Amino acid sequence: MTSLAEALGFAPDARVLILNADDLGLSHAANVGTYEALRSGLATSASLMVPCPWSREAASRYRGEDVGVHLTLNAEHERYRWGPITQAPSLLDGDGGFPRTVDDLWDHADLDEVRRELRAQVERAILWGFDVSHLDSHMSALQLRPEFFDVYLDLAVDFGLPIRLSGASSERAIGFPCRRLAAEEGVLFPDHLVAVGGVGSRRAIERTVRALRPGVTELYVHPALDTPEQRAFDEDWAARVDDHHLVTFDAELPARLRRAGVELIGYRQLRELQRSLAPRAELQNN
Amino acid sequence: MTSLAEALGFAPDARVLILNADDLGLSHAANVGTYEALRSGLATSASLMVPCPWSREAASRYRGEDVGVHLTLNAEHERYRWGPITQAPSLLDGDGGFPRTVDDLWDHADLDEVRRELRAQVERAILWGFDVSHLDSHMSALQLRPEFFDVYLDLAVDFGLPIRLSGASSERAIGFPCRRLAAEEGVLFPDHLVAVGGVGSRRAIERTVRALRPGVTELYVHPALDTPEQRAFDEDWAARVDDHHLVTFDAELPARLRRAGVELIGYRQLRELQRSLAPRAELQNN
Numbered sequence: 001m002t003s004l005a006e007a008l009g010f011a012p013d014a015r016v017l018i019l020n021a022d023d024l025g026l027s028h029a030a031n032v033g034t035y036e037a038l039r040s041g042l043a044t045s046a047s048l049m050v051p052c053p054w055s056r057e058a059a060s061r062y063r064g065e066d067v068g069v070h071l072t073l074n075a076e077h078e079r080y081r082w083g084p085i086t087q088a089p090s091l092l093d094g095d096g097g098f099p100r101t102v103d104d105l106w107d108h109a110d111l112d113e114v115r116r117e118l119r120a121q122v123e124r125a126i127l128w129g130f131d132v133s134h135l136d137s138h139m140s141a142l143q144l145r146p147e148f149f150d151v152y153l154d155l156a157v158d159f160g161l162p163i164r165l166s167g168a169s170s171e172r173a174i175g176f177p178c179r180r181l182a183a184e185e186g187v188l189f190p191d192h193l194v195a196v197g198g199v200g201s202r203r204a205i206e207r208t209v210r211a212l213r214p215g216v217t218e219l220y221v222h223p224a225l226d227t228p229e230q231r232a233f234d235e236d237w238a239a240r241v242d243d244h245h246l247v248t249f250d251a252e253l254p255a256r257l258r259r260a261g262v263e264l265i266g267y268r269q270l271r272e273l274q275r276s277l278a279p280r281a282e283l284q285n286n
Numbered sequence: 287m288t289s290l291a292e293a294l295g296f297a298p299d300a301r302v303l304i305l306n307a308d309d310l311g312l313s314h315a316a317n318v319g320t321y322e323a324l325r326s327g328l329a330t331s332a333s334l335m336v337p338c339p340w341s342r343e344a345a346s347r348y349r350g351e352d353v354g355v356h357l358t359l360n361a362e363h364e365r366y367r368w369g370p371i372t373q374a375p376s377l378l379d380g381d382g383g384f385p386r387t388v389d390d391l392w393d394h395a396d397l398d399e400v401r402r403e404l405r406a407q408v409e410r411a412i413l414w415g416f417d418v419s420h421l422d423s424h425m426s427a428l429q430l431r432p433e434f435f436d437v438y439l440d441l442a443v444d445f446g447l448p449i450r451l452s453g454a455s456s457e458r459a460i461g462f463p464c465r466r467l468a469a470e471e472g473v474l475f476p477d478h479l480v481a482v483g484g485v486g487s488r489r490a491i492e493r494t495v496r497a498l499r500p501g502v503t504e505l506y507v508h509p510a511l512d513t514p515e516q517r518a519f520d521e522d523w524a525a526r527v528d529d530h531h532l533v534t535f536d537a538e539l540p541a542r543l544r545r546a547g548v549e550l551i552g553y554r555q556l557r558e559l560q561r562s563l564a565p566r567a568e569l570q571n572n
Contacts (some may be wrong), residue, residue, distance in 0.1 A: 027515075028514060028515040028518050028519075029514075029515070031512070031518075053339035053366065053367075053368070054366065055363040056364075056365045056366065056367055056381075057366060057518060057519060059365075060364070060365045078342075078346070079342045079343040079345075079346045080340065080342065080343060081339075081342055082339070085382045087373050089373070089377070095342075096371045096410065102396070124382065168451065225514070227513065227514055227515060228314060228315075228318070228513055228515075229313075229314040229315070229513065229514075229515040231342060232314050232317075232343060233314075
């Protein structure tokens with residue numbers, strides 16, 4: 001059976017990497033950092049948080065980069081919040097924004113409101129002019145519960161978009177066959193996702209590049225500038241600044257990727273492949 | 287009849303000034319600038335925009351300063367927006383935030399939604415711990431149309447708060463007797479409001495201080511730091527930085543105010559007086 005890498009035109013044992021920058025739209029510092037990472041750095045893909053305060057500014061600076069939608073149902077920061085763009089009482093905590101934790105979300109969210117809100121986020125991104133490349137899920141809220149995953153998968157099918165998915169080794173812990181369900185619907189996803197656990201990807205990237213497996217791997221970073229704004233709300237600002245430096249200015253990383261024979265791609269290649277295949281095509285993820 | 291200045295304990299011909307800093311909560315740069323203007327500078331009052339992205343951060347840094355609510359139904363910036371904190375479809379433009387212009391607001395707003403939204407803004411500020419000192423109106427949206435003014439006045443009565451009002455000379459242009467209506471309800475307001483027209487108050491302040499009239503005058507500024515964040519969305523960033531410098535660091539302004547015999551107060555003094563008076567008390571604004 002053809003592997004994803006082969007279907008994308010690579011050799012069967014090729015090491016293909018999507019280097020995604022999360023959290024476009026989060027803040028001014030994240031917008032500048034993410035576009036720099038895409039334009040001057042090694043990032044090949046970014047993910048937009050439509051409900052965040054700086055999403056419109058991100059849209060105004062978009063020049064056709066590989067950008068998907070970071071579907072968002074949480075606002076985790078204590079002093080800086082955002083909320084649904086649709087009427088969705090069950091997606092508000094008592095303080096007026098999205099809930100801060102995924103547990104709070106999973107306990108209280110009405111799934112019809114989830115569905116409407118997330119569809120509106122994708123449509124808003126398209127309306128703003130983004131050539132949406134893929135979907136992923138802020139804080140993995142949509143990946144880890146089957147009833148939320150259904151919404152995620154339906155959006156991927158309806159908009160013809162690939163998605164970020166946990167790797168095969170996490171599937172058992174998650175407790176339902178998310179990768180098989182996506183494959184059955186003809187929705188593409190990378191073979192491997194490198195879990196970072198929070199913000200700050202340097203170690204994960206260095207470890208991954210040393211021992212990259214054949215197939216398509218996704219790695220994500222959270223680039224942002226070191227500004228008073230970012231410092232004021234974000235406990236992880238220093239890790240974001242380090243991510244930004246690593247993918248934009250680091251002299252070693254490009255050499256390491258070259259030595260490892262890594263092929264960099266964005267999500268758009270997966271999207272074009274997905275749209276060219278018949279639904280339920282026979283494609284084997286590594 | 288007792289004048290407002292006299293009722294506040296000043297001489298009949300005293301020149302009393304409220305120096306208000308608008309737009310607390312707008313951005314990180316506005317929060318830092320406004321608190322500096324209040325704590326180290328000459329500002330005696332500030333106004334919080336509850337629906338703005340940085341309002342919670344402003345709340346987290348509040349230490350009991352004289353802060354009122356800048357009732358907000360517009361989001362005027364092209365690339366940086368905010369929207370209602372209640373379910374209010376008529377207060378959204380097509381792009382998901384408050385309308386950008388007051389004309390758009392006045393044409394489409396449902397008054398029941400306006401009432402509920404603005405009450406929620408005051409209640410949210412109180413919930414966050416602000417000892418709310420007064421009400422004023424972003425872009426004067428509530429001052430210039432009688433049906434909106436009714437909501438403004440009702441909130442002032444219900445919460446026992448003084449309000450910002452246009453000066454007597456503007457009342458004819460506005461076309462309804464807003465000052466008399468407020469006075470009849472026992473709601474206090476400064477005798478004079480110095481209209482600035484947009485952002486950047488240096489000229490208005492210098493002119494006003496030279497020829498300050500007896501009675502209580504309100505002047506407002508929009509202090510903000512010079513940061514990449516503020517520059518990225520705000521055409522008026524330089525005027526805000528100048529306002530911040532003027533009220534926080536300028537060496538001349540304190541001397542000018544002293545020479546002019548100006549007495550600085552906040553809105554809280556008006557609030558305490560309003561609450562101590564019976565409704566419809568006989569008090570004569572200058």
